[in-house]
Amino acid sequence: KKRVVVLISGSGSNMLALADACAAPDFPAEIVGVISDKKAAGGLAKASARGIATFAFERKDFSSKAEHEAAVLGALAALQPDLVCLAGYMRLLSADFIRPYDGRILNIHPSLLPLFPGLHTHQRALEAGVRIAGCTVHFVTEGMDEGPCIAQSVVPVMPGDTADTLAARVLTVEHHTYPLALRLVAEGTVRMTAQGRVERMTSIVSPDAR
Ligand code: GAR
Numbered sequence: 001k002k003r004v005v006v007l008i009s010g011s012g013s014n015m016l017a018l019a020d021a022c023a024a025p026d027f028p029a030e031i032v033g034v035i036s037d038k039k040a041a042g043g044l045a046k047a048s049a050r051g052i053a054t055f056a057f058e059r060k061d062f063s064s065k066a067e068h069e070a071a072v073l074g075a076l077a078a079l080q081p082d083l084v085c086l087a088g089y090m091r092l093l094s095a096d097f098i099r100p101y102d103g104r105i106l107n108i109h110p111s112l113l114p115l116f117p118g119l120h121t122h123q124r125a126l127e128a129g130v131r132i133a134g135c136t137v138h139f140v141t142e143g144m145d146e147g148p149c150i151a152q153s154v155v156p157v158m159p160g161d162t163a164d165t166l167a168a169r170v171l172t173v174e175h176h177t178y179p180l181a182l183r184l185v186a187e188g189t190v191r192m193t194a195q196g197r198v199e200r201m202t203s204i205v206s207p208d209a210r
Contacts, residue, residue, distance in 0.1 A: 002029040002082040002186040007072070007089035008036050012043015013171065014087035014108055014178050019050055021179030028186040033079040035072055037091055053079070059091075069097045076101075083185060086140065087178065095142050103192035105140035106185060108178050110170045112136060112152060117145035122163040122170070131157050133166055135174045137181035139192040148198040150190050151181040 004022070006015045015034060022030050034047040039056040047054050055075045062068035076084065086093075086107040098105060111121040113136040116128075125133050134154035141147035153173040157166060184190040189201045 001027075003032045003080060004029045004083045004085055004182065004186075005033045005035060005076055005079050005081040006031055006047075006085045006087050008034060008041055008043040008087050009038050009090040010041055010043065010088045012041065012046050012087065014174055015043050015085075016046055017175035017179055018085060018087065018182060019047070019052065021182065027179075027183065029083065029182055032081065033075070035075055037068070037072070037089065043088075065094065066096075069094055073097060073100070083182070085178070085182060092144055093140060093142075098140060098142060103139060103194075106137055106150065106178075106181060107140045107145070107147070108135060108137050108174055108181075109145045110135050110167060110174065112154065113138060113145055113149065120163075122166045125157065126161060126163060126166065133157050133170055135170050135177055137178055139196075139198065141196055148192060148196060150184060150198065151177050153177040 006018060008015050019031050021027050031052055033053045033055065034043065036044050036054070036056045037059055039058055044054045044056060057068060057071045059068050062071060082104065084101050084105045086105065109117065109121070111125060112134045116124045132154050134152055136152045137150045139147040139150065155169045155173055191199050193199050
């Protein structure tokens with residue numbers, strides 16, 4: 001099984017979805033640790049309750065972004081992950097952070113990238129008047145929410161939606177899309193090439209998690 005470390009900042013519902021998937025005996029990955037940049041992140045207790053090792057490094061306890069990243073990288077190195085999954089980790093990783101794990105870091109973003117990268121994605125989708133929304137799991141590269149796509153799922157935008165109701169609908173599909181994407185990468189069906197493109201070993205063009 002591939003060793004996976006999950007990085008979180010918040011409630012950790014995607015981390016739990018990954019942990020649930022990893023609990024299946026035939027799933028090709030296992031979670032060996034959860035690292036948060038917030039000591040108060042709700043996901044930390046949820047991970048501990050499942051017997052997963054947890055670590056927290058508050059940005060304010062370090063004098064620079066580089067020192068904070070060095071602490072996270074140190075914890076990561078000790079866990080020897082094959083893959084790193086960002087799951088609501090609300091920090092942009094530097095090139096130095098990404099380099100040792102290039103092509104092995106996944107992120108989930110709650111929009112149909114390349115639409116609406118960055119913050120306030122649901123509000124911007126509503127303002128743009130799009131009729132479908134969704135989520136994207138992609139390989140992490142230096143740009144914010146920019147790396148090549150592994151898997152996406154769509155949901156409708158409903159009349160009367162607010163950013164919160166749309167976020168909740170998108171989150172429900174995140175919870176099956178992220179485990180699907182992790183499986184594809186862990187089993188070697190999808191990988192990132194040295195040119196930063198995605199290579200798919202099957203004829204699946206746009207896998208849907210359902
Ligand atoms: C999820 O909706 C995730 O897609 C989003 O934060 C939420 C975390 O929820 N991530 C981003 O916006 C990253 N740019 P969770 O902690 O319950 O998984």
